[in-house]
Amino acid sequence: MKKPLIIFYGLIIYTVIQVIWWGRLLLAAKPDSLGMIIGESAVFIFIFLVGAFYMHKAIKGERKLHNQQRNFLLSVTHELKSPLASIKLYLETIIKRDLDAVQRKKFLTNSLKDIERLDDLVENMLIATKIESQSYTFPKEQFNFSQLVNAVADRLQLNTCNSQVIKANIEPLIFLNGDKFALTSVLTNLIENAIKYSPPCAEIKISLKQKGDQISFIVADSGIGIDDQEKSRIFEKFYRVGSEETRKTKGTGLGLFIVKQVLDKHQATIKVKNNNPSGTIFEVIFNAHAN
DSSP: OHHHHHHHHHHHHHHHHHHHHHHHHHHHHOGGGHHHHHHHHHHHHHHHHHHHHHHHHHHHHHHHHHHHHHHHHHHHHHHHHHHHHHHHHHHHHHHHSOOOHHHHHHHHHHHHHHHHHHHHHHHHHHHHHHHHHTOOOOOOEEEEHHHHHHHHHHHHHHHHOSSOOEEEEEOSSOEEEEOHHHHHHHHHHHHHHHHHTSOTTOOEEEEEEEETTEEEEEEEOOSSOOOHHHHTTTTSTTOOSSOTTTOOSOOOSOHHHHHHHHHHHTTOEEEEEEOSSSSEEEEEEEETTOO
């Protein structure tokens, strides 16, 4: 992207020099037209510079998108290769070695965890693509939201640590009108995000409560936290702090983008707050009677 920018800035400098040069020639030929020449030159340069500014902004945006897409491809490649390599190793071990029933069950269970991880990645990419193309209609139905939160928390608990790290405080029989598939992705992304940016087997607290028409879903972790200057950008598509080469945490930069887009379609709000003494709290507020 450097070569187009150099050409672009070169053309701007060349054009300004040409305007000044022709202005001087006109002024030498018609000394009494000084006011007209200066006025028309100023208008031309002003319009040209405004156009150049917006062109520069567009090129800069394209460059930023190119870098984000590059980071996204790097992260997706890593996200796909890691579980696939793990599944391949487990299956090869089962085939080549005479394992007892306990070892075989353990290897198959771990393989299923990796398959679920791949399934979550594919679902994120599918929803993100549909949101971008505006082809997803978010079909809504009345369902037991408490049951869904429990199911997602239980599944992620099994895939995370042998000890109980997800502490759930969920009120029973809370019902919500929404797209169950898309909201499952929201819950998965928020809880996985808390796990991902926390120390191994660190405690994650989730709660689901209803007060009047308001349904509150909260995920709190004690991890690395999010800087205040980053909070306004974490819901952008592909946005992740740092580069894929230096970042240790897994991810594609799609999770929180999907969360925000899906919640907007459900007239829900999400707040990002600091947890004390460390970590982050995501609080989602739904209207129980929203269409």
